[in-house]
Amino acid sequence: xxxxxxxxxxxxxxxxxxxxxxxxxxxxxxxxxxxxxxxxxxxxxxxxxxxxxxxxxxxxxxxxxxxxxxxxxxxxxxxxxxxxxxxxxxxxxxxxxxxxxxxxxxxxxxxxxxxxxxxxxxxxxxxxxxxxxxxxxxxxxxxxxxxxxxxxxxxxxxxxxxxxxxxxxxx
Numbered sequence: 001x002x003x004x005x006x007x008x009x010x011x012x013x014x015x016x017x018x019x020x021x022x023x024x025x026x027x028x029x030x031x032x033x034x035x036x037x038x039x040x041x042x043x044x045x046x047x048x049x050x051x052x053x054x055x056x057x058x059x060x061x062x063x064x065x066x067x068x069x070x071x072x073x074x075x076x077x078x079x080x081x082x083x084x085x086x087x088x089x090x091x092x093x094x095x096x097x098x099x100x101x102x103x104x105x106x107x108x109x110x111x112x113x114x115x116x117x118x119x120x121x122x123x124x125x126x127x128x129x130x131x132x133x134x135x136x137x138x139x140x141x142x143x144x145x146x147x148x149x150x151x152x153x154x155x156x157x158x159x160x161x162x163x164x165x166x167x168x169x170x171x
Contacts (some may be wrong), residue, residue: 011155012042018044018146018156022120025055025110029126030150031082038154044094053096056086057106061097101113107133111131115168116141122146124156 018024024043030036047053064086067079079155091096100109107130114121123145125131131147138144 008155009151010154014019015042015155016046018122018148019043019052023055023113023117024052024061024122024124025057026124027106027127027130028060028067029130030124031056031060031064031086032067032079033126033150034083035150035152035154037085039150039156040089040094042154047094053094055096056096057109058097058099059106085159094124106130107137110134110145111137111141114141114145121148122150122156124150125159126150135159138155
């Protein structure tokens with residue numbers, strides 16, 4: 001019988017294996033997820049152990065700033081807190097901001113990192129369209145980008161497309 005304690009320990013080990021084995025890139029949807037702060041608390045010791053950083057693309061900030069302008073006051077307030085938290089984590093050298101060139105998209109940058117790098121790439125998103133795009137791009141190349149999502153416990157789960165009720169974990 002699998003207990004909650006054992007599940008959490010397995011989740012911790014899985015997260016550590018992801019951190020040890022590669023580069024983690026996170027998008028704005030995951031930064032806004034209710035489990036983001038728990039995720040950061042869970043991953044910081046592992047990042048320090050393996051001398052890794054979480055990558056956030058500059059366009060993620062642009063997306064977050066758009067949320068401040070266009071969303072409800074509650075969402076705008078939460079978005080401001082997320083931006084402040086990301087900024088604090090970047091100053092603490094936990095998060096690295098990576099800029100995209102004018103003609104690059106998140107997908108093309110991830111593919112470029114995947115092709116040139118020696119480490120695995122794990123893309124964390126809660127966004128169905130982004131996840132599907134990455135998963136589909138994996139069909140055309142031998143080097144796969146893992147797609148994960150933050151769960152309610154602040155750990156990573158394989159991306160699950162609820163609309164199709166099909167588990168899709170690339171990698």
